[in-house]
Structures are given as structure tokens and as C-alpha cells.
Amino acid sequence: MSLLENRTALVVGGASGIGQAIASAFVKEGARVVVADRAESAAFDSVPIDVTDEDSVVAAVAAATGRLGEIDVLVNSAGILTESPLTEMSLETWSQTLAVDLTGVFLCCRHVVPRMVERGQGRVINIASQLGIKGGHGLAHYAAAKAGVIGLTKSLALEVSGRGVLVNAIAPGPIETPMVEGITEDWKAAKRAELPLGRFGRPEEVAPTAVLLASDPGGNLYCGQTLGPNSGDVMP
Template sequence: MTETSDELDKENSVSVFEDLQGRSVLVVGGASGIGRAVAAAFAELGSTVTVADIDVAGLDRSRNELVGTVHTVRLDVRDEESVKDAVDAAADNGGGILDIAVNSQGILTQSPFPEMSLDMWRETIDIDLTGVFLLMREESRLMRQRGAGRIINVASQLAVKGGVEVAHYAAAKAGVVALTKSAALELAGDGILANCVAPGPVVTPLTDAMTEEWKSAKEGELPLGRFGVPGEIAPSVLLLASSPSGDLYTGQTLHPNSGDVMV
């Protein structure tokens, strides 16, 4: 019997990521949006997933609704001890091992650049950039003990092109890309691969908070004519996390962005 293309696609998608079964995975920012879709994808593939977030209600929903082995831990990425505790908890949940870390936390606010307050700037940098630094530092500490690991940071296409009224966010995400490249250079010898996924506009609570005028104008700029959805970003993360599919990627950035940036 001849297999249909749909059947072949299903088989290929399973085989590409089958090595993720049984892996210990930390997903930061996993209570909603892209992080939740990523956590769901790993859990469905048989990974042991720890979802970390500051949103307690969202953590409860993730624990109760995601299919698979899912643990949750409250995390404030601005606090060093909270970061250390969350990373250690993920390793404990994985039997003392942390194989994969996905850092997907973030906030997105709007302000004209000349009117942006220092408090708004600092809050975004603290969560979207410094938080990634603190997480990577702790994640790599555990991974170095085993000589293996994958770290995937969620950046943004605004890291490349900038954006109106989001200078703080674009700067933070550009910093994430540069931080990831630098860490990748230092950690490769320890068997740790560090990469980024830089999505374009995606329908999440972050973009829901943007003005309708901004969303309409942004959609009109996209060659594909629409925003993505979180489930369309998760496969890029899975690719970077899996073997052999992701074995040759380090210091790289994947761009699932509806054509918003072509690199």
C-alpha cells in the first residue's frame, strides 16, 4: 500500500524528534504564549518538562492541562536565588539532570523613545536580558558537569530591525542574540550548544497588549500577511534541541517570522 504524503510527514516529524523522549527540559515563561506551546510539544514527545514562570495561575493551568510529565515552579527571573532554585528544581525533576533549557520569558510595553521612562527601560532589560543571563549562567553550570546540554533563547526579529515605540524591547532582544553567541563560543568545548529562535509577530498575550493600530500596521508589513501562532514556533525550538537535527547549530538564530526579516 502506498503511504500518503500526510502519513509520511507524520512519520518524519516523529523520527526527527524521537530522541527527546525522556529528556529533562526546563521551559521558562512556559505558562502562556510561545513558552506554553514549547512546553506542550516537549511533553507530548515524552520529555520530563519543568515549566517555570512568575504567573502562578498560568502554572496551575499548565500543570493541569498539558499532556505528559509536567512539573511547575514559580520563578522571578530578576532574582538570583529564585533562578538558582528553579534550575535546580528542573534538574531534580529530571533525575539530577538538565538536558535542555528554553528561556522564553519576556515583557513587551510601548512608549515613544523620547518619552520612555528609565523605570520602563530597566524593567524590560532586567526581565528580557539580565534574566536570560542569570538563567544561562545557572543552566550551563549544571550542564558542564555532564559535558552536554542545549540552551535555546527566545529573542525577536526586532533584535535585527528595531521597532517603533519598542526600543527597550528591541535592545534587550539584540542583547540576547549577542549574549547567546558569546556563550556559545565559550560553552562549545563543554558540549553545550546555545542558540536563539527569533520569532516575528506571534499571537500571544504580549502582542494582545499592543494597540490595534500597531497590530494592523504590522500585519500589513508581513509578506505572509499574518501573525504566527505559538505552535508554529515550537518546531524551531525542537529542532535545535534534538539530535542529530540540531547537532551542528551553535551561536545561531532561527527566524520564523512571516518574512518580516529575511537573513
């Protein structure tokens, strides 16, 4: 039996990068998946979403629910990443990063989790980052947003775990995705040199962690946790 047979999943930000890899892994394990993204996905059943716009989130959740029946697993993987020293950063850059990377997670949880609570079951997997734990040069906005995702994950877990909904986060290290194209080559080279494994990860190396958290019984004891497939960049 496949690990996610008879499960349904909404993967927000699933048209590329880590989200796409998670959606692919879920399908391989038997889940029915809808991807929500600003870009249409050719590989999956997809619905449009702008995670910074509450009306768009509500519409996307309704469309996904209509196709899936119920949402058993929510993955929040939408994100943006740019590089700028805080002393030179514009308010627009700061605000846009927080809107996508943190408020977007809030909005998707806000409009999916209540139904999970009503049903007494569900899994939420938020994609954070090791930068939310250790910070990063030129990445204060991104690190702040991802630290917020970790805090949101813990707090929501405290609120709903007793009602059958398990909420956890994955905090990857540097991963080779389209999102890191906005980072300078000098930064990436210096980062690789710091990593004990000496390389960035690949999206398909993160996806199995999401499968674990979504599965039964594999994910049953994870509650408010932040798991870190990060090439050794953070060692708790």
C-alpha cells in the first residue's frame, strides 16, 4: 500500500521548486493532489492563487475542495527570495517578502485548517528555511519571514493538535530551485563552502520529509516540529 493512498493534498506554490517536488512525491505515494500557484502547472491539476490576496486564497481553497472533496494535507510552499542588505532595503521589498512568505502561510492556514478541525483530522506542512533559525547576510527580510513561519507553526500546533490536526514545518538549507536565481553567484559560492556536505540540496531530496509528515503512522508523533534537511548548515 502506498504511503498516501486515499489522501488528498493542496500544495500551495507547487508549480516549481520544492513545492513541485512535494506534489510529485505525493502523487507517487498515491495521493490526489491539486496545486495552487500563480503559474499554471502542466504536470498537475491546478488552480490559480495569489497568496497575498485573501479573496484569491478563498477562491483557490474553494476550487481545490470542489475537486478533491476534502483537503487532508495542506502544504504551504509559496515563496520569494531576493538579496539586499537591511541598511539599503526598501520598505516595498521588505513588505512584499513578508506578504508572500509569511502572511500567505497565515491566509492559507486560516482558510483550510478550520475544516480540518471540523473533521477531526488533517496535516499542515509549512516550508520554512534554516535562515529562519540562523539568519543570513543580506537576507533579513527572508529570515524574518521564515522565523515567523516557524513561530506560526508552533503556535497553530498548540491550538489544533488536540483536535486531530498536526502542524509541522520543514526548514531546508540551500536548495537548487528557481527561487535562488535572485541570489548572487558570490553568495552561493560562499554558502557552498560553508556547508559540511559541500553542496546545495535538490528539491527531490526535501520531498521525502513532507511525505513522512503527511503519512500515517510515520508522521503521527510530529507536532509543532521543524525538520531540517539542510546539508548540515544547522545542527541543533
